[in-house]
Amino acid sequence: MRVMERLDELAALGDRIGYTPAEDAAHELAAGWFREAGLEVEVDGAGNLIGRIPGGGRREVWTGSHLDTVPGAGRFDGTLGVVAGLEAVEQLGTPGLAVVVFRDEERGCAGSRGCSARPDAYVELHIEQGPILLRADAPLGVVTAIVGYVRGRRTFDGTPGHAGTTPMDVREDALVAAAEFVLHAREAARGIEGAVATVGQVSVEPGGTNVIPGRVVLSVDARAPDADRLDRLAHALQVEEPVRTEPSPMSPEIRAALRAEVEALGLPVLELPSGAGHDAGILASAGVPSGMLFVRSLNGGVSHNPAELSSEEDIALALEALAGTLGRLSA
Numbered sequence: 001m002r003v004m005e006r007l008d009e010l011a012a013l014g015d016r017i018g019y020t021p022a023e024d025a026a027h028e029l030a031a032g033w034f035r036e037a038g039l040e041v042e043v044d045g046a047g048n049l050i051g052r053i054p055g056g057g058r059r060e061v062w063t064g065s066h067l068d069t070v071p072g073a074g075r076f077d078g079t080l081g082v083v084a085g086l087e088a089v090e091q092l093g094t095p096g097l098a099v100v101v102f103r104d105e106e107r108g109c110a111g112s113r114g115c116s117a118r119p120d121a122y123v124e125l126h127i128e129q130g131p132i133l134l135r136a137d138a139p140l141g142v143v144t145a146i147v148g149y150v151r152g153r154r155t156f157d158g159t160p161g162h163a164g165t166t167p168m169d170v171r172e173d174a175l176v177a178a179a180e181f182v183l184h185a186r187e188a189a190r191g192i193e194g195a196v197a198t199v200g201q202v203s204v205e206p207g208g209t210n211v212i213p214g215r216v217v218l219s220v221d222a223r224a225p226d227a228d229r230l231d232r233l234a235h236a237l238q239v240e241e242p243v244r245t246e247p248s249p250m251s252p253e254i255r256a257a258l259r260a261e262v263e264a265l266g267l268p269v270l271e272l273p274s275g276a277g278h279d280a281g282i283l284a285s286a287g288v289p290s291g292m293l294f295v296r297s298l299n300g301g302v303s304h305n306p307a308e309l310s311s312e313e314d315i316a317l318a319l320e321a322l323a324g325t326l327g328r329l330s331a
């Protein structure tokens, strides 16, 4: 299958951080494939690559993803949406259809944020990067929303003191209070369907092995699929100086088209939120009706890791569902 061969070609370029020569090389490779497919190729001001079926005038429907990677990346994150997206666009050949490669997605979606043109609809095929489809025995999944998040920190103050001479009943140990918060965060997220919360950094002062901790600062990353659930989670966690990004719901029209295509393939129709950010979330926030189709991730759902894997069979199904959906949207 040509999709798998092209994924190999991209993987051979190695890691590709956004706006580096390595990402440029991937864009050049893709631009060559776009021209071979007879697409009109454009590079916009942010460096995004767009390949259009010639002869516009109809509804502009885009598919695509990104070709930059994290350090130590796998072979499917972003690349699959570009390579399979091109395949689908080429198969359909409908004017108004285009495949896009957004720049620098991994470090904050610079390309899709800076994109000067906006399509009438956007559909992104992407690997799930998690274990939900694998556990449900479903090759494909339809994304309901890109989760929103609240990030910030929590500070706990105690009284530093001698670790040997201060009795347990008079201590004010900041790290014990912080540890209780970590457990509270876990329970709060578990109590809200689709929510997650993570403490990823801990700083302990004064940081001596024989000193009772006097101050602890924790990082908090809390995510939920809609504004109501994110409100509840944020209320439970009381993050200091929170930075909040709203959830991006996917378009009901595109979700319905994706569901119909998945069902037509005789597959279970499973809908799920995306816990990771994607270009589709940026476009949806900018008012572009957007949708996402997830392909099952194998190896336990691992991603941002060379062990990232999706099967050729699942990818073939995803390509069919994507082409069908693009066909419906551009008809």
Ligand SMILES: [Zn+2]
Pocket (backbone or CB within 6 Å): 066, 077, 078, 105, 126
């Ligand atoms: Zn990605």
